[in-house]
Amino acid sequence: MNTSHSTEQSFSPRGPIIVFSALIVLTIATVMLSGLDVGNTGALLIAMSVASVKAALVLYFFMHLNHEPLIFKLFVALAFVTLATLFILTFSDYAFRGIA
């Protein structure tokens, strides 16, 4: 019985190398942007935005979310929404405690 269901695909490093190049460019960009004098909130905002784009690239391409069914993407999105909710609730509380 030969049930060879191997989905033989050819080895193509092109896609991952493009994503990797984008990640390196973003890393260099964020280091250079950190030299800008945009104040604390501005610097934090820029750094976290670039980091989020980088993380999204890794999640979507390297972790193959692009090949996963919709339910996977929704699960991962839900996990990040949960995390964001925890952040927003905590920080909106601390912002009014007068310690900052």
Place this chain on the structure above:
Amino acid sequence: MSDQAVTAEAFHHHDEEGTRLGFWLFLFTELLLFGAFFIVYGVYRSAHLNDFKIAAESLNTGIGTTNTIILLASSLTMVLSLNAMKAGRIMLAKSMLLITIALGTTFLVIKGFEWNAKFAHDLYLQTSGAIAAGKGSPLLTPGPAMLPDGQVLFYGLYFIMTGTHALHIIIGAVWMGIVYFWISKGSINPDNAGVLERCGLYWHLVDVIWIFLFPLYYLVA
């Protein structure tokens, strides 16, 4: 095809998609673990902004950037290893996996030198000088420099967060070593590459966490 053969096949059937979803659930718990660290960092940073900035300036941005690039490169070789495996090119998959382990180890060695430089300046995981003096406990040694509380918190969080991250790198590297052994034995092969895939997912998540640690410690000073 006899009934027995069908039963046997059903028994050996692995639900790859279900396994992968389960693994993602585990990754979510990792996200929550580090998420809690990030919240603590955020709260104390806003409470001790100046101390955090002074302390962060002692960290070497060049080293941080180098380590970021090393980790990103290791993520690339990890993806290439899985792609090669799925394409049936086992030797290539194994070499890419070895390079990934080497890059992960390089990251750890650099991190080790970085930590050592901090230890040489008597900066380590310590408690606030004021608290230690009050408690009089030999376990709570105050730093010789009697750092302000904000800087003590910064270095404490720095060692705890990069340390927990480094622990994940060690676990990932050991796991890759085991996967390499299984590929050599043939139990991981182009038709059964799920373990390599999940090892890769773990490695990429560790990379994602570093992507956020890097700017918070090395850049926003």
